[in-house]
Every structure is written in C-alpha cells, then in structure tokens.
Amino acid sequence: MSTRLQLPTNADIDLLMSRIKGILFPDVFGVVDEEDLRVQLNQYVRFAVEASGANSSISSVEGYEIELPLAEIGDLLRQDIQAAADNDPAASSTLEVMCCYPAFTAMLHYRVAHALYQLNVPLLPRIITERAHSITGIDIHPAAQIGPAFGIDHGTGIVIGATSIIGSHVMVYQGVTLGAKHFARDAEGHMIDQPRHPILEDYVTVYSNTSLLGRIRIGHHSVIGGNLWITHDVPPYSQVRQSRPVKKVSFENGDGI
Secondary structure, three states: OOOOOOOOOHHHHHHHHHHHHHHHOHHHHOOOOHHHHHHHHHHHHHHHHHHHHHHOOOOOOOOOOOOOOHHHHHHHHHHHHHHHHHOOOOOOOHHHHHHHOHHHHHHHHHHHHHHHHHOOOOOHHHHHHHHHHHHHOOEEOOOOEEOOOOEEEOOOOOEEOOOOEEOOOOEEEOOOEEEOOOOOEOOOOOEOOOOOOOEEOOOOEEOOOOEEEOOOEEOOOOEEOOOOEEOOOEOOOEEEOOOOOOEEOOOOOOOOO
16 A cells, blocks of 8 residues: 655745755755656655546546756756846845845745646645745745746745736836736636736836736836736836826836936
C-alpha cells in the first residue's frame, strides 16, 4: 500500500524556493544539489495531482514527474531584478534587490508557479504564490501572463488577477490592482472563467493605489498616476492623472509624472 502524500507546509514551500534560488543564483544563495530539488518538487506535484482527483488533467499520480524550465525562469528573474534596480534610485545594486526587495521574492514564486501552471500541475502553483502573498503582501495569480523585466517598487498591496496580461518593461507601485469589473455567469448562475482583467502593453508605469478594472487595454509607453479608478482603454503614450483627461505628453527632467 502506498503512503498517502502530505500537504506541503509553509516551511516545505520555503525550503523548495530556497533550493530553487540556490540553483539559479549559487553565488548569492549557495550551491544546491539539483537531485534534492527534483525529489522534493515532484513529491509536491504528486500530492497536488492526487488531491485534485477528477479536477486534474493528469490521469495518474504513480511515477508522474515534471521538470522545471530553470534556465528560462532564471533568465526572466534576472531581467526582473535588473528592472527593479534600474527603476529605484534607492537600490544600490542588483544584489540589494535580491537580498532585500519583496519584488524578488514575489517574482521568484510567481515565475516558478507560472511555469508549473503551464505544465498543467494543479493546486501547487496557487500554494506557491499564496506563500509569497503571505510573505510580501504581493498577490499574483499564477495564471497571469507577465513579460520580461517586470518592475515592482515597494509592492505591498499589489493584486494581479488570473487573466491579466502584462508586457515587457512594465513598472507598478504599491497598492496597484489589476482586477475584474464584474463576473459573468451562465444560465445556472455559475461564474464563467473568461478574460476579465486588464492588458498592460510594453513600457507602462502604474503608480500607487490605482485600480485598473475589467478587460481594458493600457497602451504602450503610458503612465498612469496614483489613486485612480480606471475602467476604460487608454491609448499609447498617454498620461493619466486625477481630474484630467487622457493626453499625450512629453517628459521633462527624466521619467515620471
């Protein structure tokens, strides 16, 4: 009789992410045996498949294993780290970002969870991103699509919904929400899983405590100011502020509003 697989604890997930960090960044976090990671990860994958039962697209847990695309995850994380350093004058180095910034922790968990989500692993991606949510206050659904060089400054209170699509070189600040405006339901009253969160094109900046709601599109190279509630499309190269219409502007004295 096989032993029933156990739900990974917070400490288990922390160890898993620590091992992944060690493999991706051995000069900073120490060298880790990849076999230890493989065994631990697939134990949790098999638990997730077993626990999900009929809701899993994977037919059998016995002998099932996955392999994380670690090279791809590492490349994306390096770009995220650089984006955080480039957009924050208080950051003295990429090392400081890796050791001190919640953005690194949140994106490490998200990038791993998203890779697992793309491999059709059930449940475990949510366990991983919710662990990051608990640690950092940054809530990113593993199904969200986030391009390279995603910058987060401060980060507390950020929410990124499941069907959000974010391009490259996007920067967001604390309290930003990429949320749904409403939820469609079928004839029986059940919610329909359909695109309901914003699309942010390349080189968009969203300042603190702004909510972007619904399947709207924020055009590339736009700057969205703080404390706004936006439920409409914004064209490229726009700057949106409180009590002002969308308009095309040029920057003076560097980036920002």
